[in-house]
Amino acid sequence: MSTETAEVKKPSEALLSKRRKKLISDPLVDDNPITIQVLGICSALAVTTQMQPTMVMALSVIFVMVMANLTISLMRNTIPSRVRIIVQLAIVASLVTLVNEVLKAFAFDMYKELSVFIGLIITNCIVMGRLEAFALGNKPYDSILDGFGSALGYSWIILAVAFFRELWGSGSVFGYPVFDNISGLFGDDFSLATNGLMVSPVGAFIILGLIIWVQRTKTGYVEH
Amino acid sequence: MQQSNGYIITFSVILTVVLGLLLSGTSELLGPIQKKAEELDTKKQILGAVMAAEELNRMESEQVINYYETRISSKVVNINGEEVEQDEEGNQLVAENVNIAKNYKRSPEDRLYPVFIYHAEGNEEDVQSIILPVYGNGLWDEIWGYVALQTDLNTIEGVTFAHAAETPGLGARITSGDVQARYRGKEIFNEAGELEAVRMQKGEGKDYSADPHKVDGLSGATITAEGVNKMLERYLSHYKSYLERKRTGDAPVALN
Numbered sequence: 001m002s003t004e005t006a007e008v009k010k011p012s013e014a015l016l017s018k019r020r021k022k023l024i025s026d027p028l029v030d031d032n033p034i035t036i037q038v039l040g041i042c043s044a045l046a047v048t049t050q051m052q053p054t055m056v057m058a059l060s061v062i063f064v065m066v067m068a069n070l071t072i073s074l075m076r077n078t079i080p081s082r083v084r085i086i087v088q089l090a091i092v093a094s095l096v097t098l099v100n101e102v103l104k105a106f107a108f109d110m111y112k113e114l115s116v117f118i119g120l121i122i123t124n125c126i127v128m129g130r131l132e133a134f135a136l137g138n139k140p141y142d143s144i145l146d147g148f149g150s151a152l153g154y155s156w157i158i159l160a161v162a163f164f165r166e167l168w169g170s171g172s173v174f175g176y177p178v179f180d181n182i183s184g185l186f187g188d189d190f191s192l193a194t195n196g197l198m199v200s201p202v203g204a205f206i207i208l209g210l211i212i213w214v215q216r217t218k219t220g221y222v223e224h
Numbered sequence: 225m226q227q228s229n230g231y232i233i234t235f236s237v238i239l240t241v242v243l244g245l246l247l248s249g250t251s252e253l254l255g256p257i258q259k260k261a262e263e264l265d266t267k268k269q270i271l272g273a274v275m276a277a278e279e280l281n282r283m284e285s286e287q288v289i290n291y292y293e294t295r296i297s298s299k300v301v302n303i304n305g306e307e308v309e310q311d312e313e314g315n316q317l318v319a320e321n322v323n324i325a326k327n328y329k330r331s332p333e334d335r336l337y338p339v340f341i342y343h344a345e346g347n348e349e350d351v352q353s354i355i356l357p358v359y360g361n362g363l364w365d366e367i368w369g370y371v372a373l374q375t376d377l378n379t380i381e382g383v384t385f386a387h388a389a390e391t392p393g394l395g396a397r398i399t400s401g402d403v404q405a406r407y408r409g410k411e412i413f414n415e416a417g418e419l420e421a422v423r424m425q426k427g428e429g430k431d432y433s434a435d436p437h438k439v440d441g442l443s444g445a446t447i448t449a450e451g452v453n454k455m456l457e458r459y460l461s462h463y464k465s466y467l468e469r470k471r472t473g474d475a476p477v478a479l480n
Contacts, residue, residue, distance in 0.1 A: 108261035
């Protein structure tokens, strides 16, 4: 964006003005895609048994959302409104395929573990929701911020869920055996048991419920 | 804004072509790298049957490939244990390229069976163990693995299992080192010389160290465990002729 042309029309908005900061910060807590809008639950359940794959999933979603929002926003004036959903779908599906191919080439172990879920990003309601609600009617830079914010809101929740599920379910964090090391401090007779419930999807529901509870108590959000 | 049909069709065509080119371009570009990653993964799995996972994970990809080349030789046999060198079209067969999953769709008599031989460094005569691939169905999807036999062709040196979609924390535990370690030292032939394979038992936490044909089961994953049992039983029986021939000391080559 060149500042010269913008100055002629009206003073250009700061690169991170208050409104733009809100685009990123809103989805983190107040308008979180998972806890408030209750979107993207399926992948939040499926990938969160361990931190590492969750991290890869979060990064992939951030990439796909930012790029999809940018592309759709750039094309927003040319997209025929009658076929806009299928156009969005085509763009998202292409981006997801790209992510999958790149993972297969450079992180084969992750690809084996995640390829099913990466494919499911296409159907992640958050992505399509933001394209339809924001990118179709806003400028590219704002759309990037919006996509980034929503993806970040999604990411921190699934990472939080994964943290507790891996810690209680497998006794480790990022594969580092926390429980074993704690037990080691207290001698041989002491050991911490892992909870099998946390490894199954039920565990994700419980953690997610607790996060939503804590969050809504703090923000005072009520569903109408 | 309501666009004309002509505009919509043109737009769709252009979009399809652009996305199509983008995707096929990436696939073309990344294809060789992906193929290498896949081959490395197979080699790691094969070596996993005779090496500890931690040791294998510490190695760089170059080291794995080097190690594989100096320590593993391979061949392909048929159901009768005869060595096969060419496929139906007369192409040279490479054991690493034999697709077990594709072969699984044929009847057992028509399948190709790769054999991987783990030998001392640089000396193919000094065999240390024989690694056989196995393949079958778990609860949700395919499961596969490699079984390494000691030179008596009876005692299991080690196994490695992998799966496509078993339940995490239940059936997926077949990939964990401590479950696979249960197979070490077990025997596949009984005293009468009949193939008995090794079976995972129902329930978990019992001690089967006295029985050479039984291993502790997976609690909550009976169907996956049963799948592993069937997979081992079937594939070991497919390799039975090869093992028996090898035992009696003659290594015949099929006369094509």
